[in-house]
Amino acid sequence: MSELISNIGELMTQDGELGTLYNGAIVLEGERISWIGPSEQAPAADTHTDAQGRAVLPGWVDSHTHLIFAGDRTAEFEARMAGEKYSAGGIAVTMEATRNAGDYDLTRMGLGRVGEAVSQGTTYLETKTGYGLDVDNEARCARIASTVVDEVTYLGAHLVPAGMDADEYTALVCTDMLDAVRPYVSWADVFCERGAFTEEQSRAVLNACRAAGLGLRVHGNQLGHGAGVGLAVEFKAASVDHVNFLTDSDVALLAQSWSGWQAGANAGRGAGERGTVATVLPACDLSTRAPLAPARQLLDAGVPVAIASNANPGTSYTSSLAFCVATAVLQMGLSVHEAVRAATYGGALALGRETGLDQDGKRAVGTLAVGHRADLHMLRAPSATHLAYRPGMPLTSGVWRAGVREI
Ligand SMILES: N=CN[C@@H](CCC(=O)O)C(=O)O
Numbered sequence: 339m340s341e342l343i344s345n346i347g348e349l350m351t352q353d354g355e356l357g358t359l360y361n362g363a364i365v366l367e368g369e370r371i372s373w374i375g376p377s378e379q380a381p382a383a384d385t386h387t388d389a390q391g392r393a394v395l396p397g398w399v400d401s402h403t404h405l406i407f408a409g410d411r412t413a414e415f416e417a418r419m420a421g422e423k424y425s426a427g428g429i430a431v432t433m434e435a436t437r438n439a440g441d442y443d444l445t446r447m448g449l450g451r452v453g454e455a456v457s458q459g460t461t462y463l464e465t466k467t468g469y470g471l472d473v474d475n476e477a478r479c480a481r482i483a484s485t486v487v488d489e490v491t492y493l494g495a496h497l498v499p500a501g502m503d504a505d506e507y508t509a510l511v512c513t514d515m516l517d518a519v520r521p522y523v524s525w526a527d528v529f530c531e532r533g534a535f536t537e538e539q540s541r542a543v544l545n546a547c548r549a550a551g552l553g554l555r556v557h558g559n560q561l562g563h564g565a566g567v568g569l570a571v572e573f574k575a576a577s578v579d580h581v582n583f584l585t586d587s588d589v590a591l592l593a594q595s596w597s598g599w600q601a602g603a604n605a606g607r608g609a610g611e612r613g614t615v616a617t618v619l620p621a622c623d624l625s626t627r628a629p630l631a632p633a634r635q636l637l638d639a640g641v642p643v644a645i646a647s648n649a650n651p652g653t654s655y656t657s658s659l660a661f662c663v664a665t666a667v668l669q670m671g672l673s674v675h676e677a678v679r680a681a682t683y684g685g686a687l688a689l690g691r692e693t694g695l696d697q698d699g700k701r702a703v704g705t706l707a708v709g710h711r712a713d714l715h716m717l718r719a720p721s722a723t724h725l726a727y728r729p730g731m732p733l734t735s736g737v738w739r740a741g742v743r744e745i
C-alpha cells in the first residue's frame with residue numbers, strides 16, 4: 339500500500355540535501371518513505387491525503403525517558419515548588435512503588451505513557467530501567483520496557499538502594515544484574531552525580547557494560563560540575579544527558595569528540611567516528627528549577643545537541659517534545675529549525691539511528707528522506723514556527739509511525 343500526502347505548506351525534512359520544501363509532497367510505501375518532492379510532480383499512490391497547507395516534520399525521536407514505573411511523586415514536586423532542592427533520593431520512592439507493582443500494571447502504564455507520547459508526535463522512543471534496583475526487578479523492568487519502546491537502556495546504576503553498601507551494589511550492577519538484563523537491552527547508563535554514583539563507581543559500570551557489548555550513555559553534570567562529561571567522552575558514550583553545569587573545557591571536550599566525524603554534503607547523515615551527543619532536557623530543567631543547559635553554547639561550539647523529554651515521575655513528568663522544543667526556542671536561544679532538529683535528528687544521532695539498514699536492517703529515523711522510516715508529524719499549523727509561537731497549543735494533527743497513521 340502506498341500513500342501520497344501532498345499540499346504540505348512546509349515540509350521540514352531535516353535532511354541536509356532536501357532541506358525544507360514549500361508546497362511539498364511525500365509518498366509512503368509500507369514502512370518507508372519512497373518519494374519526496376514538489377506537490378505538482380508527485381506520483382500517484384493507492385491513497386491520497388491533502389495536507390491543506392499544514393506543516394510536516396519528522397516524528398519526534400525521544401532519546402531519554404524513564405517510562406517503566408509505578409507510583410506518584412506529587413508531594414516531592416510540591417515541596418520543590420515551595421523551595422526544596424531536587425536530590426537523587428526521590429528515586430527510592432518510585433523504586434518502592436515499582437517493586438510492588440505487577441507486570442500487568444507496569445506494562446499497561448508503560449504502554450499508556452507511550453500512547454501519550456505518540457499522540458503528541460513522538461514516533462521513536464528510548465526508555466531506561468532504574469526503578470527496580472535489584473536483580474529480579476531490573477530484569478523485569480527491562481523485559482517490560484523491551485515490549486513497549488524501540489530502545490531500552492539499563493540504568494541499574496541509578497541509585498544505591500537504602501541499606502546497601504555502595505561498592506557492593508556497584509559490583510552487583512556490573513555482574514549478576516547486568517547478566518539478567520542483557521537479553522532485553524542495547525544501552526547502559528549511569529547516574530554520575532553526588533548522591534548517586536561516584537566517578538570511580540561510574541567507571542566500573544561503564545567498563546562492565548562496554549565489555550558486555552552495550553552502547554553507553556551517561557547522566558552527567560545535572561546537579562553540579564562533575565566527572566560526567568569527561569567520562570562520557572573517554573568511554574565514547576553516544577550521549578551525555580542533562581549537562582546543566584559545564585565548564586568551557588567540558589564543552590571543548592564534547593566538540594573535540596566529533597573531530598573525526600564528517601558531516602559531508604549531506605549533514606543529515608554524516609560519516610566517520612562518532613562523538614558524544616549533548617542531550618538537553620528542558621522540561622526537567624524547568625521542573626527542577628535548574629539553570630537551563632547551555633544548548634546555544636554547545637551548538638555554537640559545534641557539539642551535536644539532542645532535545646529529549648526525560649519523562650519520569652521525579653524531575654520531568656511530561657513526554658511533550660513540543661513543550662521541550664518551545665522552551666528551547668523561547669528560553670535557550672535556539673532557532674525553531676535548530677530545536678526541531680535536536681528533537682528529531684539529534685535524538686536519532688544519540689541513539690545511533692540516524693542511518694539505517696546497513697547494519698541491522700532497521701531504517702533511519704529522525705529525518706525525512708527516501709528509504710527512511712515513514713515517521714511523520716503533521717501540525718495543525720502552516721509552519722514549525724507555530725510550535726514556539728503558540729506554545730502549549732494542541733498542534734499535532736497527524737502522526738504516522740513506520741507508515742501507519744496513528745493519529
Ligand atoms: N537524574 C537522574 N534520573 C532522573 C530522575 C529520576 C527520578 O528522580 O525519579 C533524571 O534523569 O532526571
Ligand SMILES: [Zn+2]
Pocket residue numbers: 402403404557648650
Ligand atoms: Zn533521566
